[in-house]
Amino acid sequence: MSPELIFLLTLVLRMAITAAFVVTASVITERSGPVIGALVATLPISAGPSYVFLALDHDAAFIAEGALASLPINAATILLGLTYVILAQRRSVLVSAGAAVAVWIALASLIRSVHWTLAGGLIVNAIAFAICVPLLQRYRHVKMPIVARRWYDIPLRACLVATLVATVVTLSGWVGPKISGIIALFPAVFTSMMLILHPRIGGPPTAAVLANSAWGLMGLGVAIAVLHVAALRFGSVIGLSLALATCVSWNLALWWNERRKLARC
Template identity: 45%
Template sequence: MGDAAFWAALLAKMLASAGIVVLASLAVERVGPLVGAMIATLPISAGPAYTFLALDHEADFLRESAVASLPAVAATALFIAAYAALARRRGVALSLGGALGVWIAAVLGLARIGGGLVGAGLLAVGVIVGCIMACRRWRTGGHVPARRKRASDILVRAGIVMALVVAVVLAGRLAGPGATGILALAPVVMVSLAVILHPRIGGAATATVLTLSLPGLLGFVAALSALALTVERFGPALALPLALLITLAWNGGILLANRLRPAPIPETAR
């Protein structure tokens, strides 16, 4: 495939990441933080990467890649928890810097634990559930203020995301295969959301959005596990859409359950 495949994959990832982050950020401001969080945890930005892997590698390579991605998903949960803790009191630069430091340390440490698909999957689920419990107090602590919308906002947001994607991918290619494996799984969507939303709606509200996305990561773990289990038997043409369908069903179920949940009774009515 050569360089043509690399640039095609980079362009696809830029466009997909920009689209999902812009859509998620608009949903946060117009529909609510939970909808934006569920959009952000769909694997649309990761989809092009796995598609081009499928074009260039055999099914066993995709299976190993899916298993190797599970620690990175767990590290993303720790990134969200660290950012949520910092963003309520600190600026975007310090909050993201600290959270990315946690992500790098976590992805390097968790990747060494091993355990195959079962071990990596259980570890990822345990870390995500732990982060959900630790961040419960921040799920409703940030009000999303109203802001005047401008047509140029969408272009600015898309530009921010695409610039981050290019920086991550090119840095990984120049730094060598080890760093590439780490940087390719960097939480670009979450970082992009923080860069866009933190200055616009404040750190507390942005922390709420990212915290609400934690349950969506469980769907991502399920999708990667399904991909690892099915890609060699059924091939990428069926396994990849199945993984996407799992995340859509999981996040849709979260939204549906939230709509059906009874409203809390006010204290004055008790």
Template identity: 40%
Template sequence: MGVLTALVEIGDAAFWAALLAKMLASAAIVVLASLAVERTGPLVGAMIATLPVSAGPAYIFLALDHDAAFLRASAVASLPAIAATALFIAAYAALARRHGVALSLGGGLAVWIVAALAPTRIGGGLAGAGLLTILVIVACMRVCRRWRGGGPVLARRKRGSDTLIRAGIVMALVVAVVLAGRLAGPGAAGILAFAPVVMVSLAVILHPRLGGAATATVLVLSLPGLLGFVAALFALALTVERIGPAWALPLALLITLVWNGGILLASRRRPAPTPETDR
């Protein structure tokens, strides 16, 4: 019955309008991030990619359909998904330097699915889930540190259809994730809100164009941005029942913007990292 109800609701005009908005927003950010990588460097692209483009609209849609308590529970449930995304990045980066996009993404997504679906009853509620997520992200940053320098950017000649192809890839992935979330029910909302749609889209677009090593660098450089997600979810969980979604959601967005902007400013004040020898 639950699946049948979800299938009926999928035909609702409001659902399709919300889905279209999310598709366009996600496509715009991924196209912008991929262009930034090619024109300004991987760090700028990574910081754009870790803005809440996919999760932000998802939480807005949740706020329209559910109360503040549901949003708080979803924020706590999203934390393991962020840890899973960090593990996805680490797995993809390890594979992409020597393998093609299909094998690299397949391995990374397998790691994400296992990590996201693993039991999350670690105790401590928001604090426990947040601490575990931070530890996982920091561990992945340490493991992937040698790949921050990446390899040479081997861009192919651009075609007029490149932007449309990029946008189409992203929108197809967004549709798949949103429909899966609709059928999975509200219990999976928090996890699916932070499914690595943008990261997967960037890999699909950039890996064939720039090479696996350069694409791995972009994703590895996005790991510090995930800590901004953790801070934003903490703020959302702590404030949404007190000040309401209309104020708590913009506050969470502001935190991610300030965090990523701080990373960019800090990067300009220190020398660029020297690639370490891959052993």
């Protein structure tokens, strides 16, 4: 079998595995409401597989440097969420999602031009979340309507994420760890939710999912920092494992805290 065919088959397999993860998570989101949906959406179901596949092709230093580039991108994602949440209250999906993605691309371009350190990435995350979390608070509590799935929903979600994985894996050898880290954190899950849920259930309920995602994105930022440090010290496998454990533990703690609040009401 030729190397080109092996690469193509491997790429298709990677795309299929990642798409399956994201589709499953988004279906859970639709059925569980904005709070649980946000916790599922902020798990590394898109970035995680991308980094796993990068680790199969590159060494630990590459993964650590990519994570360092991903850290400030996490701050751009919460600003994407804030942009969409505010616009989605009255604007169409094209205006709301288009403006949100444009904000993310503009911030990613700016982030790319800066030489980041771990401390700098953590500081920009702290600033972004300090601004966005209070502003998002008022949009969190919206009842999720019953969702009637359309025939193209699952293929669209799968294609969005599969395209992201294909882009990251294919370009990583040419663009290097910094651009790979930026592309890996493109908010494919959030974007698919905007495009699919907004036309069906309206802007405010869809925005509620993203508004509830702020605390989960904090955990994702911590997990990315853990990946950077652990990959350098212990290698990619341990680094990725610790990052996943951090993210899952953080979201479980958020879920438990939410249950305690509901029990007191």
